[in-house]
Amino acid sequence: MATMRQIAAAAGVSAKTVSRVFNDDPHVLPATRERVESIMRELDYVPNSLATAFRSGRPSVIGVAVPDIVDPFFAEIARAVERTARDHDMSTLVTSLGDDPDRERAVLEPMLRRQLAGVVLAPIGDDQSSLAAWASRTPFVFVDRAPGRLTADAFTQDDFGGAFAATTHLVEHGHRRIAFVGDQLALPTTAERLRGYRAALTEAGLPADEGLIALGAATREGAAGALAAIASRATALFSSNAVCTMALLPALAEQPLPLVAFGDFPLAELLRPSVSVITQDPEALGRLAAERIIDRLDRPDARYRRSTVLPVHLVERDSCRAGAATPLSRAIAPGAPPPR
Incomplete structure (x- = not known):
């Protein structure tokens, strides 16, 4: 691999001139620029990024x-x-x-x-x-x-606003015992989404039942335990992030509940029912x-x-509706392409 000094020697110029050509310095004469660039191409010159950063x-x-x-x-x-x-x-x-x-x-x-x-x-x-x-x-x-x-x-x-919108959407579908499932409150995103969930219940005149809040759902085992803790009392579920939602899917196949999830995830729209989500960017x-x-x-x-x-933004699909409490593990819509 050619060095800047070799390019300079072949072009009959200084290494500083080669550097100026590479950095598109407007003060280099056109004929000099053309000669140096031609030799750069001929010798397949690649600059040293660390040296460039130093200079x-x-x-x-x-x-x-x-x-x-x-x-x-x-x-x-x-x-x-x-x-x-x-x-x-x-x-x-x-x-x-x-x-x-x-x-x-x-x-x-x-x-x-x-x-x-x-x-x-x-x-x-x-x-x-x-x-x-x-x-x-x-x-x-x-x-x-x-x-x-x-x-x-x-x-x-907007973690607070998204959780507020998701919970309010479930209230508007007639649900009065809406559970919150998340990972850990040490994460500020989870804490803000829990605050938005509680605020939406208060706005709707519903009690905030601490027995409907389940954490530790970032793994399949944790999600199964979280769902088991609230499934007999809840009529719907708000999942606070996509990792928890994906971990919940196997358990929801056995104990289906209407659902809105914070965060879209691969194939969410192809599940049956498709999963309503708060989309992020x-x-x-x-x-x-x-x-x-x-x-x-x-x-x-x-x-x-x-x-x-x-x-x-809220993207309404099918899982938030009262009649949507069907197993989510029957995943891919007929005729849909297979997952990559």
Whole structure:
């Protein structure tokens, strides 16, 4: 692979001139530019990204840290960051944080020791104050969940409003004993969605029955236990995120209940009954977060609104209706393509 010095020698110019041609400096003479570019193509020159970052003073990698890269929601955030970074001649470094808040910093630090343009972070804990030293020199942008005890940019979605709308929708379908199923209240998203659920019940003049709230449903076993705890008393169910909803599906095949879920998920519209959902926009979260990091690199003194809440929307399908309490595991509609 040719080096910048070899390109310079072949073109009869300095290495600095080669650098100016590569960086599209307008002060290079057209004939010189054409000669250098021709030799670059002939020798298949590929610039050293670390050296380029050193010369420009601008790192070329955006870090992405999410709870689980296999989760379709967080995977789409990571893909959106990657697409945006690629459009700006940058790359991404992605890691999964897991589900233990006490290990969040330990998982992040190997990534943070690298020279990063910034970090897009969906936290798993409620206290990010330990990242303050890193954040003082590396832009952090939080997605899905706002930071705790740390000042940083955040793009989140209307968790309270979405849960309020989902619960109200079930009330409008005649349900009076609506259960809430979620993962853990340590997550700010779950806590806000529970608050929205309770507010909708209060608005409808219904009592908030704590016996209809079941947590720990992020796994198939946990979801089965959560459903067993509320199934005999509930007439409908609000699931607080897509992971819980997918974990619930096998248990709902045995104990069907009308359902609205926060967060769409693959094949939700092809289940029978199809699942009514509060839709999120993970692509927008990832794109806006990456754009904010790039903006902060380009304009370090610019002022931005720190917290941006994106809207969510109810998509009514069949599962919220009173007559829809049929086994959800009979999944694919006739004539639908097989899952990939």
